[in-house]
Amino acid sequence: MITLANRMVTVSYHPSVMDVFDKCVRRRDIELASKDLPFYRPIEKRLPGGEVLVDGRAVLMAGSNDYLALSGDPRLQAAAVEAIRGLGTGNSGSRALNGTLALHEKLEEELAGFLGHEAAMVVSTGYQANLALSPLFGPDDVLFADRHVHASLVEAVRLGQARFRRYRHNDAADLARMLATADPSAGRLILTEGMFSTTGDLCDLPAISDLARRHGARVVLDGAHDIGLLGTYGGGVAEDIAVDVQTLTFSKCFGTIGGAVTGSRRVIDYLRYHARAALFSASLPAACTAAALAALDIIRGEPERRWRVLAAAERLRAGLAELGFAVVPGRTPTIPLHIGDTPLCLRAWAELLDEGIFTNAMIPPSVPEGRALIRLSVTADHGDAHLERVLDAVAAVGRRLNLIACAGAR
Template sequence: MTDPFSKCRLPEEFEALAAAGVYPFYLPVEERPGGGEVVVRGRRVLMAGSNDYLALSDDPRLKEAGERALRRLGAGNSGSRALNGTLALHQGLEEELAIFLDHEAAMVVSTGYQANLALNALFGPGDVLLADRHAHASLIDAARLGQAQLRRYRHNDMGQLAELLEAVEPESGAIVLTEGMFSVGGDLCDLPGVAKLAARHGARVVMDSAHDAGLLGAGGRGAAEHHGLQSAVDVQSVTFSKCFGTLGGAVAGPRHVIDYLRHSSRAALFSASLPPACTAAALTALGIIRGEPERRRAVLSAAERLRSGLVALGFAIPAGGTPTVSLRMGDALTCCRFWAGLLEEGVLANVMLPPAVPGRAALIRLSVTAAHTGGQVDRILAAVAAVAARVAPIKD
């Protein structure tokens, strides 16, 4: 009999990365002094990999709200939402989120990943699910857990999406599954194209707004509002671990759909509810997102400075203007050497390797937040330039 644990080996290239002293994952942050900086290996460095776009995770108002909820309601709820784990605080956050996102109702869960997994209950045996090839792993996991036929279309390729929609049998339901702002490259969904095709074929649109809710649009509602197409999105998932600066997630949509998910989604039914401190912090963050648009302006200004600076260095950066950008490195070892070089220069970035990216791609992902000053963005650019001169990455 074969040992079922025999498959539990890291890829050989990971061993090579460790041997070369450039293994980039699970690096512990020792302190978070704020101001766009963290302490790793005893050094204070610029954080250029965080998705805390509005720099709210360190905001005193979130900390105070979380502390008050912790003292009043405890560290956890010890139960699922369906049974004994629902707080009035959860319901208050759901009501405010539904208003903010312009949907009838919302359901709060414990993580953004869980919010997307909860969507699987929508994907029935008579449905066809059409997912962008760059859709987040949590969306694909939800698709695999559901019973719908999964078909993938090339990233933002409206021609192929049109072909796939035309091939859906009349008796089948069709759902287009996409992200608003894609997590790796920071580019936006072609929502105008998706909405037009969905309307033509009677398909529903489900969008993951993990990275864009709180960041884009006049009111911060996300990529759909940015495109002027909020009403074109039938169901929208969000996470609180990016712009909201804490932990948790939610699904918003028509009331009957959300009520159905509350009683049908195993990810929501059989998981303990979001702790009080995170719930209170998310509710406070929502108020700040609504009331302080200057935070969005600050991070988007930093993003433009970063992107234009990278273009000036010779990197091919796609249009988009969002705070996240990825640099192609060619292979894993080159990528991790580049990452290590940036860390030596005082900049902590992210390495993106399979399965986080398709094929054998190797990327350095950079991101900026509202906490980064112009001078700090210039320090990131100077570090990239210095390391590029030594490592010579692929730039096109």
């Protein structure tokens, strides 16, 4: 083994000059760098039946966004292996230069048709798909965004330098007020998610679409969590209500990694040559592209898979409500357990893991101060026995930590 440790050097700084790295010690993040906390916990192996191996112990995964449980599907694996054999493990170039594959173009054509748009642009991650929107957000535009939109969308707005206004979460009246008082000479765009990633609720797309028509605004919708899952055909929240541009990721319902932007041909062609996040980044590997194509075939051909997920989510919600948790009604597979206090939320996460359930702890800055929560996610791997395990664990932890007023008969 070769090491470069003998080449390490210590640099002395002038005492009157602040070291730019001092923030690394001052920041609260350093206090969270502990193996006992919920973050960066390694998954050692995926086991049958929705379980994973963590610290040498089998636990039920109840925090994954792999809603349709396709990441372990043999058909996706076979497609990925075949693509690797023919095209290798990477493309070693950007889409604009030497990195475009025929597979990319096939996936773009399929996605555009599936979502009812003229064109699509495949990129390497869902985050990158949202960053690629930034050329649409110019300094002469005003952008109205739901307060709960994903961090990647906020970053895209900053890159584009549009005037940025945030309306109260899912509050159409607040959005209407902002639109009515906006600069009449500015381009207007409404930005929202279809299914919100932290809370699992849906945007009020009918109201948003109506307001956009009345005020001459365009609508951009991030369908990361709903495309492939919701709608009669899996087309997501916007399946029956047209939007101008959609972004999506392959890391949720598609069981792999990657992302795409879909819209009119003129918009997509413009982004191909102006979206720096895509233009100057290596393209999506063949294996992931082929896996996404295989997933799209399954999404279109096996609707019972998403029906099973939504029915299971409805059962889990009912069980949590019976325990005494304030659960927002709905059928989406992301279900938040509102804790409030950050240390208490971290303790709840640890105790749920002790009970054999792997969940997600969402604490500031992912959520506002005082609104920490445990996020549960249901997937197609979860049957009735799995849901009972989750409910039993939540009931036990809820009783110990006084999170619920009544724990029912559990």
